[in-house]
Amino acid sequence: MADERFDAVVVGAGPAGSAAAYTMAKAGLKVALIERGEFPGAKNIFGGVIYRRQLEDLIPEFWKEAPLERTVVQQSMWVLGEESAVMLGHHNQRYKDPPNCWTGLRVKFDQWFAGKAEQAGAVPIYETVVTQILRDGERVVGVKTDRDDGELYADIVILADGVNSLLGKQLGIHHEWGPDEVSLAVKEVIALPRQTIQDRFNLEGDEGCTIEIVGQTCQMAGLGFLYTNQDTISLGVGVMVSDLKKARVKPYAVLDGLKQHPMIRKLIRGGEVKEYSGHLIPEGGFNSMPKLAGDGWMVVGDAAQMVNAVHREGTNLAVTSGRLAGETAIEAHKVGHFGVGALDAYTRKIRESIIHKDLKKYRGVHQLLGFGDSSLLFDKMPQALNDAIYNMLLVDGMPKKEKQKKVMRYFREAAGGNAELVRLGMKGWRAMNG
Amino acid sequence: MSQSIEERLFTIRYKADDVSHLIIKSQDECLACETKECNYFCPSDVYLWHDQESMTSVAYENCIECGTCRLGCPTYNIEWVYPKGGYGITYKFG
Ligand SMILES: Cc1cc2nc3c(=O)[nH]c(=O)nc-3n(C[C@H](O)[C@H](O)[C@H](O)COP(=O)(O)OP(=O)(O)OC[C@H]3O[C@@H](n4cnc5c(N)ncnc54)[C@H](O)[C@@H]3O)c2cc1C
Ligand code: SF4
Ligand code: SF4
Numbered sequence: 001m002a003d004e005r006f007d008a009v010v011v012g013a014g015p016a017g018s019a020a021a022y023t024m025a026k027a028g029l030k031v032a033l034i035e036r037g038e039f040p041g042a043k044n045i046f047g048g049v050i051y052r053r054q055l056e057d058l059i060p061e062f063w064k065e066a067p068l069e070r071t072v073v074q075q076s077m078w079v080l081g082e083e084s085a086v087m088l089g090h091h092n093q094r095y096k097d098p099p100n101c102w103t104g105l106r107v108k109f110d111q112w113f114a115g116k117a118e119q120a121g122a123v124p125i126y127e128t129v130v131t132q133i134l135r136d137g138e139r140v141v142g143v144k145t146d147r148d149d150g151e152l153y154a155d156i157v158i159l160a161d162g163v164n165s166l167l168g169k170q171l172g173i174h175h176e177w178g179p180d181e182v183s184l185a186v187k188e189v190i191a192l193p194r195q196t197i198q199d200r201f202n203l204e205g206d207e208g209c210t211i212e213i214v215g216q217t218c219q220m221a222g223l224g225f226l227y228t229n230q231d232t233i234s235l236g237v238g239v240m241v242s243d244l245k246k247a248r249v250k251p252y253a254v255l256d257g258l259k260q261h262p263m264i265r266k267l268i269r270g271g272e273v274k275e276y277s278g279h280l281i282p283e284g285g286f287n288s289m290p291k292l293a294g295d296g297w298m299v300v301g302d303a304a305q306m307v308n309a310v311h312r313e314g315t316n317l318a319v320t321s322g323r324l325a326g327e328t329a330i331e332a333h334k335v336g337h338f339g340v341g342a343l344d345a346y347t348r349k350i351r352e353s354i355i356h357k358d359l360k361k362y363r364g365v366h367q368l369l370g371f372g373d374s375s376l377l378f379d380k381m382p383q384a385l386n387d388a389i390y391n392m393l394l395v396d397g398m399p400k401k402e403k404q405k406k407v408m409r410y411f412r413e414a415a416g417g418n419a420e421l422v423r424l425g426m427k428g429w430r431a432m433n434g
Numbered sequence: 435m436s437q438s439i440e441e442r443l444f445t446i447r448y449k450a451d452d453v454s455h456l457i458i459k460s461q462d463e464c465l466a467c468e469t470k471e472c473n474y475f476c477p478s479d480v481y482l483w484h485d486q487e488s489m490t491s492v493a494y495e496n497c498i499e500c501g502t503c504r505l506g507c508p509t510y511n512i513e514w515v516y517p518k519g520g521y522g523i524t525y526k527f528g
Pocket of ligand 3: 475
């Protein structure tokens with residue numbers, strides 16, 4: 001690959017990189033798509049839910065060909081107490097047509113998506129690690145890989161190298177994420193017969209459901225998830241690394257705790273663990289987004305912290321940012337300018353897009369989580385909610401008015417007094433509506 | 435249905451390189467480290483402190499390449515790069 005020159009080199013064949021490569025290749029640019037895994041998806045995991053909008057903008061009716069698991073018709077949030085759960089959810093058959101989102105598995109999905117980019121003409125360079133950004137002064141002119149003669153030159157380099165983004169660090173757009181800017185998630189794929197999944201989760205045919213889980217994360221800021229696939233269940237939990245550092249618990253012990261919870265134990269009973277995995281999730285959101293473009297480069301997806309942690313949306317932001325970077329590259333090639341002046345159009349497009357709007361809305365959440373005591377929000381409050389509901393529904397001869405008072409007391413005590421409870425409520429409101 | 439970490443890692447396909455992609459920069463730093471928290475937060479039990487030898491051992495063959503140790507070690511004492519292209523983990527589901 002010594003003397004090859006490309007219009008654009010994309011580093012990383014996750015959803016962000018494949019979206020960028022597909023967009024550019026389709027428009028006739030000469031594109032290289034580099035991936036360190038044996039194949040795209042080999043190193044990647046997610047929950048995971050794949051959304052229709054955004055990907056559909058790129059590949060209309062993609063769901064008719066993409067390897068997806070189940071069409072999600074029901075989404076719930078479970079707030080766990082020690083041996084209890086408060087459940088909130090919504091089931092709607094209207095989510096089938098048009099479909100809203102699906103469950104999926106990355107090994108199949110990423111291969112399919114990168115395959116689309118290849119079909120459009122992108123040159124796949126897999127089992128190859130980009131080790132260095134090549135520069136000429138300030139300007140990025142290509143990449144160096146760990147292959148022999150592994151230098152590739154291009155007018156534009158798009159960094160889609162995911163949350164660890166060693167290349168972003170090399171570029172100097174960020175030093176290192178702080179432990180409070182990322183969560184570590186561990187996950188298991190648990191096999192169960194198709195029919196058993198349908199019966200246990202009240203599903204028919206290809207219908208699927210998702211459960212987000214709060215509470216029982218060993219007092220750390222974190223979220224669990226349980227999603228139904230065709231004949232497996234994805235069960236996992238992510239916790240903020242800053243909390244994990246303090247807690248001195250093994251990440252898989254947190255997962256084991258969830259697996260033993262009476263609400264979850266029964267759902268996975270008899271299942272066989274087919275795979276264990278782990279990955280970081282960017283949690284910094286709006287405030288952690290680095291500079292997005294410069295002389296000859298753009299950065300997309302997780303490498304730029306584009307995840308909406310509140311709504312567990314990452315793939316769709318990755319796809320959108322990849323497409324916008326790809327479109328910017330196409331325009332840049334039309335005029336033949338690849339400097340920051342031309343590529344900053346990408347930054348503007350991101351600002352006008354849903355990515356920026358959504359991440360901005362929730363920018364307070366990160367501070368809310370990073371602020372002080374995770375055990376309050378992720379342990380005491382969930383338990384107080386469970387105790388409160390338990391007492392509300394318990395018929396024990398206590399007058400209702402007295403019960404209400406008692407219920408309020410649970411929250412007050414969990415928060416550490418009336419004033420603290422009000423303060424927490426205000427902070428939460430501001431974080432979600434900022 | 436709880437499993438040992440060995441059983442868990444057994445579900446992943448590894449192709450280990452003969453050289454480690456994870457390097458402890460200074461064992462003195464580890465000796466001075468009060469928390470030795472890499473012994474806990476790593477999801478595949480790669481790091482283990484040995485009192486007698488006064489060193490952290492690195493079972494890099496078990497690494498699932500998450501990146502936590504790179505930013506989690508309080509003194510950034512771990513030099514972290516990806517395994518060479520095609521080496522390391524390959525998931526079956528993801
Ligand atoms: C546990 C978990 C649950 C999640 N759940 C959801 C969910 O339900 N829905 C959702 O939408 N999002 C979810 N996300 C977030 C989502 O997975 C990410 O936001 C998304 O994958 C980001 O895409 P990306 O292409 O930017 O990065 P990645 O998918 O991480 O892709 C980066 C790629 O670059 C490659 N690479 C990195 N460095 C190099 C290099 N130097 N040379 C060559 N190749 C390199 C990697 O191997 C990888 O293939 C979840 C994430 C996790 C970890
Ligand atoms: S946390 Fe860092 S300094 Fe401490 S023992 Fe582990 S590697 Fe060494
Ligand atoms: S990258 Fe993750 S799995 Fe590998 S040694 Fe570091 S913490 Fe452990």
